[in-house]
Amino acid sequence: MSDEQGFSTRAIHAGQPADASTGAVSVPIYQVSTYKQDGIGGFRGGYEYSRSANPTRTALEECFAALEGGSRGFAFASGLAGQDTLVRSLLVPGDHVVVPSDAYGGTYRYFNKVARPQGIEHSIARIADVDAVRAAIVPGRTKLVWVETPTNPLLGVADIAAIAEIAHEAGAVLVVDNTFASAYLQNPLALGADVVTHSTTKYSGGHSDVVGGMVVTARQISVAGFEDAEDRIAFHQNSIGGVAGPFDSWLTLRGLKTLAVRMERHCDNAEKVVDFLTGHDGVSQVYYPGLPSHVNHEVAARQMKRFGGMVSFRLKKGEDAAVKACAAVQLWTLGESLGGVESLIEHPARMTHASVAGTELEVPADLIRLSVGIEDVDDLIEDLREALDIHA
């Protein structure tokens, strides 16, 4: 499948030829663990055992690699399983990582409580600030710079191309967690990143019905010592075994087919919700990369197709009002996660980011995060208006 084909053409066809034996146009769910060999070692299509490879998972991995413009995709049981496999593939004890100051809570918890006790140190940098990232690099020891953009939950934007240069100069690989933007709105590999990760649980799957992760490697990794990153990840994916199962792979693959149309609608709706929030008296601040007042709006405009479906905002009346507003909405679902067709609302300080309380990553207590779904936006705004008029 050529890179020249459009995004949705690749989403619907890459890695998904009609089934050779039946012509089935949807890739079958190969719910199987092992494969008949034609004589010892005579694997059909290379399939031997489903931890190593499974045809439904292969279709998803090939499709995702095509969407990110990468060389190879690796599907995992969750976003964090993919991140863990990636870190173990690329780093050894004594290495150092730069982690963003408003990373996904689970990502920070992973580096702080899992990687660090195993000898992988980290420093935290505000990734919206290129100089802060440069300053956080420990010469000779930093092997990986982790970037999330836009960030969760404050929608910070990192300049991927500028940070790629800094990382590469220091001999470190740049990993970009592209979960919030999705492969439709942003392709970090084209901007110089070496590896892209996703929680496919979010926009990629898009229907709040599957948990999964994806790692995609760049065609060319120029950082000395990491040229074989793809082989190392393939080895670790099989050796650790945190792979995506066939049904989960199939659900994610089905989600990807509509990613472009869903993202356009998420963006349309988010822009209107942002308009409403910026005009509401009870709101003290709105975080959205599409706002000209956003500190890195220019960077976001350069590296993203549009600005996404995630919006965060703060209430003048503080934490109590934020908690009450989250409980008062009817149509918005109070819940964690994001990126599904249905709109979600949450209070990061007590929910998704409770694990970073008391650390450098603590989030404001009066903050509300929205994952704007693809319902009729007038209904979404009306529901928010009712809740905010009472509590904000």
Ligand SMILES: *Cc1c(COP(=O)(O)O)cnc(C)c1O
């Ligand atoms: C959800 C999320 C993750 C973790 O993915 P899981 O699928 O929950 O393991 C990582 N990064 C970001 C930005 C996320 O939103």
